[in-house]
Amino acid sequence: MTDFDLFVIGAGSGGVRAARIAAAHGAKVAVAEEHKVGGTCVIRGCVPKKLLVYGAHFAEDLNDAAMFGWDIPSCSFSWPVLRDNVLAEVSRLEGLYKQTLSNHDVTIFHERATLAGPNEVRLASGKTVTAGKILIATGARPFMPEVEGVEHAISSNEVFHLERLPKRIVIAGGGYIANEFAGIFHQFGSHVVVVNRSETILRGYDEQMRDRLLQISMIKGIEFRFNSSFDKIERRDDGKLHLSMRGCDDLEADAVLFATGRVPNVEGLGLEGVGVELGDKGQVKVDANSRTSVPSIFAVGDVTDRIQLTPVAIREGHAFADTEFGKKPWTVDYGCVPHAVFSHPPIAGVGMTEGEARNKLGQVRTYTSDFRPMKNVLAGRNERSLYKLVVDAATDEVVGIHMIGPDAPEILQAAAIAVKAGLKKADFDQTVALHPTMSEELVLMR
Numbered sequence: 001m002t003d004f005d006l007f008v009i010g011a012g013s014g015g016v017r018a019a020r021i022a023a024a025h026g027a028k029v030a031v032a033e034e035h036k037v038g039g040t041c042v043i044r045g046c047v048p049k050k051l052l053v054y055g056a057h058f059a060e061d062l063n064d065a066a067m068f069g070w071d072i073p074s075c076s077f078s079w080p081v082l083r084d085n086v087l088a089e090v091s092r093l094e095g096l097y098k099q100t101l102s103n104h105d106v107t108i109f110h111e112r113a114t115l116a117g118p119n120e121v122r123l124a125s126g127k128t129v130t131a132g133k134i135l136i137a138t139g140a141r142p143f144m145p146e147v148e149g150v151e152h153a154i155s156s157n158e159v160f161h162l163e164r165l166p167k168r169i170v171i172a173g174g175g176y177i178a179n180e181f182a183g184i185f186h187q188f189g190s191h192v193v194v195v196n197r198s199e200t201i202l203r204g205y206d207e208q209m210r211d212r213l214l215q216i217s218m219i220k221g222i223e224f225r226f227n228s229s230f231d232k233i234e235r236r237d238d239g240k241l242h243l244s245m246r247g248c249d250d251l252e253a254d255a256v257l258f259a260t261g262r263v264p265n266v267e268g269l270g271l272e273g274v275g276v277e278l279g280d281k282g283q284v285k286v287d288a289n290s291r292t293s294v295p296s297i298f299a300v301g302d303v304t305d306r307i308q309l310t311p312v313a314i315r316e317g318h319a320f321a322d323t324e325f326g327k328k329p330w331t332v333d334y335g336c337v338p339h340a341v342f343s344h345p346p347i348a349g350v351g352m353t354e355g356e357a358r359n360k361l362g363q364v365r366t367y368t369s370d371f372r373p374m375k376n377v378l379a380g381r382n383e384r385s386l387y388k389l390v391v392d393a394a395t396d397e398v399v400g401i402h403m404i405g406p407d408a409p410e411i412l413q414a415a416a417i418a419v420k421a422g423l424k425k426a427d428f429d430q431t432v433a434l435h436p437t438m439s440e441e442l443v444l445m446r
């Protein structure tokens with residue numbers, strides 16, 4: 001007999017889904033969370049970021065409004081107003097997450113939990129609790145490289161709480177977070193410099209999409225330094241930061257944001273003590289059923305470093321709960337997971353990039369549409385969108401769709417169904433366009 005059937009460590013997207021579904025299957029469930037319920041996505045990730053992206057977009061919309069007949073005499077932006085409204089929304093969502101767990105009779109321990117044995121958890125208060133199965137869903141945290149003075153820099157954890165908007169911000173990294181926040185801060189009026197160690201942004205995305213984002217970002221005034229790194233960060237007497245650089249000239253800034261990847265949260269959890277094996281990046285090693293090397297212990301989400309995306313963690317948590325507590329075994333299919341960067345403009349993609357398809361399939365046909373959205377034309381905004389279909393020449397199957405332009409993630413979610421279903425280019429051709437839209441380009445490429 002154990003205290004609980006399932007003990008979940010970490011109330012983020014994966015942990016909450018697993019707890020809720022296991023409880024719905026009749027299991028007695030407990031969750032421990034040392035921070036806020038909701039995890040990275042809800043508290044300091046996707047959700048507040050997307051609200052900032054919406055806020056940032058007004059800068060362009062207000063600018064473009066004049067050509068649509070709107071006379072907006074003057075407008076100014078208040079960072080504290082947006083910041084506080086976003087944080088209030090995050091608190092509201094946290095409340096909803098707690099309520100969901102309570103409605104399913106899940107016990108919440110608002111404290112840190114560590115493993116004490118294959119079926120035992122120790123809480124920060126000193127109490128020990130036993131469980132038939134334990135799920136590790138502790139997520140990941142920002143990786144901060146070892147740079148002298150790195151304590152003067154912030155990560156994506158702190159960026160939502162900034163006291164004031166920096167006039168000049170330097171962003172380290174060229175991935176998701178760097179490009180999303182480069183767009184956000186630029187729209188708010190900050191001068192942005194992105195510094196990356198390599199010669200590219202968004203490694204893994206289709207090359208043409210990356211080039212287009214780089215081109216548009218540079219035209220807007222966002223600066224980039226490639227093949228560069230930080231030697232030292234110093235805070236001067238006037239509060240400004242001096243950045244001694246390698247690979248480019250030194251920089252001055254009011255804030256430095258490190259967006260250089262995320263590492264699994266495994267330290268101090270007691271994993272080694274109970275024999276849970278870790279991979280070379282410190283991630284918890286799991287099989288297709290999210291089972292670790294200890295049969296009673298499972299792990300889902302970013303801590304396993306499979307695909308670091310919220311919807312993937314949610315699926316992993318759901319599959320685990322259905323399999324272990326619902327007598328409905330299934331595993332997550334990692335093929336054709338759509339992804340998006342909420343940059344300005346956003347990028348979205350699903351399936352193989354053109355490069356991947358050429359390497360894997362050999363004979364590939366590509367179709368591209370390079371167009372200026374109607375709204376941009378009237379607004380006088382010289383920003384072009386780019387859509388691409390990657391097609392297996394042997395089968396006519398559409399194996400990848402990549403796009404950059406307004407609302408690209410919204411459009412791609414629907415188009416991803418076609419790629420997942422293995423539809424052919426001929427199916428796209430036979431679909432009548434919905435006019436006038438941007439997405440009609442998907443069925444008009446010849």
Ligand code: NDP
Binds near residue numbers: 173201340
């Ligand atoms: P990314 O993995 O997207 O990018 C990391 C960047 O930092 C790369 O440009 C990489 O360089 C650079 N880098 C990596 N290690 C170092 C190092 N040791 N020193 C200096 N630079 C380094 O990470 P992010 O932090 O932007 O985001 C973390 C994860 O969170 C993403 O991978 C994604 O899974 C998730 N996320 C998803 C979002 C979405 O779905 N829209 C939004 C935000 C985050 P290089 O160019 O050489 O690879």
